[in-house]
Amino acid sequence: MPAGAPILSAAQMAAAEAACAARGIVPADLMERAAHAVAREAARFAAGRPILVLAGPGNNGGDAYGAACLLRAAGCDVRVAALGEPRAGAAAAMRARWAGPVTSLADAPPRPFVIDGLFGTGMSRAFDGEAAARLCEDAFILSIDLPSGIDADRGAALGDAIRADVTLALGSLKFAHVAGEAASRCGHVLLDPIGIDVSSSARTIARPRINPPAAAEHKYSRGLVCVIGGAMGGAARLAAAAAARGGAGYVVLASDDRRTPLDAIVHREPDARSDTIADVRTSALLIGPGLGRDAAARAACAQALASDLPLVLDGDALALISIAALAARRSPTILTPHGGEFDALFGAGDAPKIARTVAAARASGAVVIHKGADTVIADPEGNVIVANPPSWLSTAGTGDVLAGLVAARLAVTHAPMRAACEAVWLHQRAAGLAGAALVADDLPMHVPQAIAECR
Numbered sequence: 001m002p003a004g005a006p007i008l009s010a011a012q013m014a015a016a017e018a019a020c021a022a023r024g025i026v027p028a029d030l031m032e033r034a035a036h037a038v039a040r041e042a043a044r045f046a047a048g049r050p051i052l053v054l055a056g057p058g059n060n061g062g063d064a065y066g067a068a069c070l071l072r073a074a075g076c077d078v079r080v081a082a083l084g085e086p087r088a089g090a091a092a093a094m095r096a097r098w099a100g101p102v103t104s105l106a107d108a109p110p111r112p113f114v115i116d117g118l119f120g121t122g123m124s125r126a127f128d129g130e131a132a133a134r135l136c137e138d139a140f141i142l143s144i145d146l147p148s149g150i151d152a153d154r155g156a157a158l159g160d161a162i163r164a165d166v167t168l169a170l171g172s173l174k175f176a177h178v179a180g181e182a183a184s185r186c187g188h189v190l191l192d193p194i195g196i197d198v199s200s201s202a203r204t205i206a207r208p209r210i211n212p213p214a215a216a217e218h219k220y221s222r223g224l225v226c227v228i229g230g231a232m233g234g235a236a237r238l239a240a241a242a243a244a245r246g247g248a249g250y251v252v253l254a255s256d257d258r259r260t261p262l263d264a265i266v267h268r269e270p271d272a273r274s275d276t277i278a279d280v281r282t283s284a285l286l287i288g289p290g291l292g293r294d295a296a297a298r299a300a301c302a303q304a305l306a307s308d309l310p311l312v313l314d315g316d317a318l319a320l321i322s323i324a325a326l327a328a329r330r331s332p333t334i335l336t337p338h339g340g341e342f343d344a345l346f347g348a349g350d351a352p353k354i355a356r357t358v359a360a361a362r363a364s365g366a367v368v369i370h371k372g373a374d375t376v377i378a379d380p381e382g383n384v385i386v387a388n389p390p391s392w393l394s395t396a397g398t399g400d401v402l403a404g405l406v407a408a409r410l411a412v413t414h415a416p417m418r419a420a421c422e423a424v425w426l427h428q429r430a431a432g433l434a435g436a437a438l439v440a441d442d443l444p445m446h447v448p449q450a451i452a453e454c455r
């Protein structure tokens with residue numbers, strides 16, 4: 001996935017495209033650039049294999065006809081199969097430029113390399129993809145802009161959507177490249193800006209810059225993280241270990257369980273939880289991993305919410321708080337819900353995940369890390385960062401590790417959105433370093449290497 005790339009809705013993309021006209025760049029120019037970009041990538045990936053171009057009735061089809069012409073002119077073996085005819089505009093002009101035969105999808109013989117130009121951002125209703133599926137079955141598929149059959153904003157498959165090996169996004173990434181079911185249908189995503197000026201409050205995650213501590217720093221100035229644990233000691237231990245490896249100067253673990261994951265982590269008895277939450281030296285307080293939901297947990301959560309400390313709320317804590325109590329806080333707050341915890345706190349809804357996460361951040365005044373295969377990070381100002389963490393992270397305890405990293409980065413940076421993004425990046429990079437079949441315990445030891453890569 002391109003790092004730090006803007007992400008737009010289909011309507012925002014159309015507006016950016018329209019704004020090009022003011023600079024004298026008309027739709028036919030953009031399609032010409034799109035066709036060149038598609039032909040370039042197709043030639044690279046096809047590597048001499050016979051190419052079948054699937055062309056639809058809209059501008060996605062126009063891009064496809066343009067690429068077919070360029071590839072044929074470059075000496076490639078190209079055939080075209082179409083679904084409907086472009087009726088007007090730049091797409092019709094591109095269609096007219098193609099002098100070779102055009103067959104229907106049903107009549108086309110399969111070829112080993114397919115350029116999927118059936119539908120892009122204009123996909124508006126379910127699509128009967130049976131004929132296309134036959135042609136794509138054993139082929140390498142390069143999708144133009146989006147795999148055909150995908151709702152660009154929701155990332156949902158409308159009928160029989162195509163599953164691409166490579167998707168070349170044009171102009172900007174769309175929500176479907178990073179969110180929802182569609183993200184997994186895109187294969188490897190490339191982006192060609194084709195000269196369109198794009199600005200967006202939503203971007204893909206990028207490697208952060210993390211400086212080493214200044215020479216005069218000491219353990220308290222580096223950031224004191226207090227982890228408030230409860231009945232399930234393992235979760236809090238994982239979080240504390242991650243906080244210690246994540247760059248905090250000092251980590252305190254107040255938990256029923258006397259074991260600490262590292263000798264460098266200071267244990268406090270659970271009856272000292274209240275004093276710990278009241279400790280004004282604390283740079284970031286983490287509450288939730290393994291906390292439980294009993295009366296003591298509820299009281300600890302209420303005290304944490306009422307404090308002026310920068311706060312990270314995870315796991316059980318997310319079930320013990322209200323949006324009103326969050327909104328009343330004046331200090332930085334970060335929430336780390338997975339989908340179920342998010343729905344329980346903010347309500348389930350039909351809107352795309354990015355929009356729901358922004359609404360949650362606005363309502364709570366907190367930075368929200370809405371975890372999942374597409375992790376959406378939003379702040380109350382509407383800024384959004386999207387990450388696609390490795391699927392090996394879908395195992396017990398990895399959320400506790402993330403919570404600990406979030407607390408560490410909040411303690412160091414004092415900036416909740418920055419802290420959330422740094423932590424999510426470090427978490428996914430540590431997972432990459434840990435490799436296949438990782439367990440949560442493996443992650444903290446890889447965080448220092450991930451931090452070292454952030455110079």
Ligand SMILES: NC(=O)C1=CN([C@@H]2O[C@H](COP(=O)(O)OP(=O)(O)OC[C@H]3O[C@@H](n4cnc5c(N)ncnc54)[C@H](OP(=O)(O)O)[C@@H]3O)[C@@H](O)[C@H]2O)[C@H](O)CC1
Nearest residue numbers: 017030058059060119120121122123124125126127145171
């Ligand atoms: N990013 C850019 O600036 C550029 C993008 N380009 C390419 O343009 C497409 C978007 O083009 P658009 O024409 O808006 O949309 P599509 O090509 O995706 O499809 C629209 C046509 O498809 C018909 N349609 C929609 N759903 C179905 C269906 N289920 N079955 C059959 N036909 C369907 C739709 O018909 P309507 O009746 O709904 O109007 C349209 O005819 C973008 O993705 C890029 O590839 C530019 O080329 C360059 C600039």
Ligand SMILES: [K+]
Nearest residue numbers: 116119144146
């Ligand atoms: K397509």
